[in-house]
Amino acid sequence: MSTTMNFNRPARLLHWAMAGMILAMLFIGVAMVTSLAHYDALVALHRPLGIGILILAALRLVNRWRHPPPELPADLPGWQRQAAHASHILLYGLMLGLPLIGWAMLSAAGYPIGLGGAVVLPPILPRDPTIYAWLRPLHTVLAYALFGLILAHLGAALIHGLIRRDGVFSSMALRLTSPRSR
Numbered sequence: 001m002s003t004t005m006n007f008n009r010p011a012r013l014l015h016w017a018m019a020g021m022i023l024a025m026l027f028i029g030v031a032m033v034t035s036l037a038h039y040d041a042l043v044a045l046h047r048p049l050g051i052g053i054l055i056l057a058a059l060r061l062v063n064r065w066r067h068p069p070p071e072l073p074a075d076l077p078g079w080q081r082q083a084a085h086a087s088h089i090l091l092y093g094l095m096l097g098l099p100l101i102g103w104a105m106l107s108a109a110g111y112p113i114g115l116g117g118a119v120v121l122p123p124i125l126p127r128d129p130t131i132y133a134w135l136r137p138l139h140t141v142l143a144y145a146l147f148g149l150i151l152a153h154l155g156a157a158l159i160h161g162l163i164r165r166d167g168v169f170s171s172m173a174l175r176l177t178s179p180r181s182r
Contacts, residue, residue: 006171008067014060016174018053018095025049026147047106048115054099061092073166087153094146100124101142105135 007015025046032042072081106113107123108131114120125131161169 005070005167007069008063010063011060011067011069012172012174014056014063015172018056018060021049021053021056022095022146022150025053026143026150029143044114044116047102047113050099050102051113051115051121053095054103057092057095057099060095070171073164073168076166084156087149087156090149091146091153094142094149098139098142098146101135101139105132105139108132108135 006012028042028046028049032039032046035042072084076084103113103121104125107125108128110123110127112120113123157169157172160166
């Protein structure tokens with residue numbers, strides 16, 4: 001943890017960019033399984049968006065290592081500190097794991113992972129229907145887990161911003177202008 005009161009600007013920008021991308025990805029994922037008529041178009045969005053999330057999650061980890069997050073409020077109960085720490089580990093694990101599992105799943109199915117135009121990622125697993133059959137439901141279950149974790153994260157953020165008013169919510173808020181020195 002850091003002694004600063006706010007996340008640095010890159011952390012905030014990456015957080016909110018990824019929030020939008022992950023929200024879009026969850027809706028696209030649900031639409032992919034419910035709308036066969038638009039499946040190909042949705043997959044064409046889903047694959048590069050997933051790789052984008054993977055890249056940004058890796059950048060976030062590097063930034064977090066170089067610029068530790070602000071300390072949590074001193075009066076925060078221990079179980080809430082542990083929950084915050086565990087939820088961030090799970091969030092990062094899922095932000096990295098889901099795209100990698102998706103890539104592995106498509107590799108095992110023998111599908112190319114096109115990112116638009118002539119850019120195609122290499123497979124990370126050999127073609128294997130058994131592995132695909134195992135990874136497909138895992139990808140789905142973990143996507144639902146991510147959705148649930150995001151709801152918990154949002155709930156905690158709202159508690160900090162609206163009830164506790166302890167600066168945790170504002171530490172990640174985007175600012176159009178730089179805050180004045182106090």
